[in-house]
Amino acid sequence: MLKKGDHIVYGIHGLCRVEDILVPPFIERGKERDYYLMIADADEKGLLYVPVDSEAERLRDVTDREEALRLIDDENGGKDPDICGGKKSDSIVSAIIKRNQAREMMQLVKTLYLLRRDREKEGKKFAAVDEKHLAAAEKLLFSELAYSLNCEFGEVQERVRKAAYRTGSVPVSSR
Numbered sequence: 001m002l003k004k005g006d007h008i009v010y011g012i013h014g015l016c017r018v019e020d021i022l023v024p025p026f027i028e029r030g031k032e033r034d035y036y037l038m039i040a041d042a043d044e045k046g047l048l049y050v051p052v053d054s055e056a057e058r059l060r061d062v063t064d065r066e067e068a069l070r071l072i073d074d075e076n077g078g079k080d081p082d083i084c085g086g087k088k089s090d091s092i093v094s095a096i097i098k099r100n101q102a103r104e105m106m107q108l109v110k111t112l113y114l115l116r117r118d119r120e121k122e123g124k125k126f127a128a129v130d131e132k133h134l135a136a137a138e139k140l141l142f143s144e145l146a147y148s149l150n151c152e153f154g155e156v157q158e159r160v161r162k163a164a165y166r167t168g169s170v171p172v173s174s175r
Contacts, residue, residue: 001052002036002059007147011058012098013048014140015041015147024049041143063102068148071106072156072163083108085115086127093133097140105141109134109160 002008006018016038023032034052050059063071083089096108112134116126142156149156 007062008038009060009062009100009144010038010040010048010050011100012140013038013040013042014100015062015144016048017041019047021052041147042139060101063144063148065148065150067102068145071102071145072159074103074106083111083115085112085119085130087129090129090133093130097133097136100140102141102144105137106160108137109141112137 002018002021004018004020008016008018010016018036018038020037021034022037024035024037027033027035035049036052038048038050040046040048083093093108096104112130115130116134119126138157142153142160145156145160146153149159
């Protein structure tokens with residue numbers, strides 16, 4: 001069981017801090033049960049109430065420092081052949097973001113960087129749906145890694161880009 005002050009990753013909300021464990025005031029009398037009151041790193045104004053006893057499948061531990069560094073430096077986390085960009089892979093990409101598993105998210109980010117580079121080389125625009133997915137994946141993954149590495153979001157973004165350039169899997173002008 002989590003305790004007050006713990007950090008956890010909760011589905012598409014990403015990195016969250018447990019503010020309290022309580023029975024929310026909106027719960028019907030006689031049906032009381034404990035909930036985690038959580039605040040998402042991505043939206044500090046929004047409160048999340050997560051039942052303590054029924055949401056375990058959507059909660060996962062935050063990636064630790066060593067794993068975060070491995071993810072960033074992984075030379076094998078290149079392009080995912082199932083992601084071709086645009087609406088063709090929208091359902092695949094949406095499912096990856098919904099699962100929000102760090103390794104899979106890193107591969108998604110790198111793949112979308114590659115797709116953007118390829119589109120730029122062809123003199124074409126990067127699809128709006130791909131830009132939206134990239135922004136969502138970066139927000140979820142990089143905020144978690146920033147917490148794990150005790151640094152700022154932008155620092156993680158830069159580290160991922162530099163590591164990707166070393167492996168040749170991401171374009172130099174990725175933004």
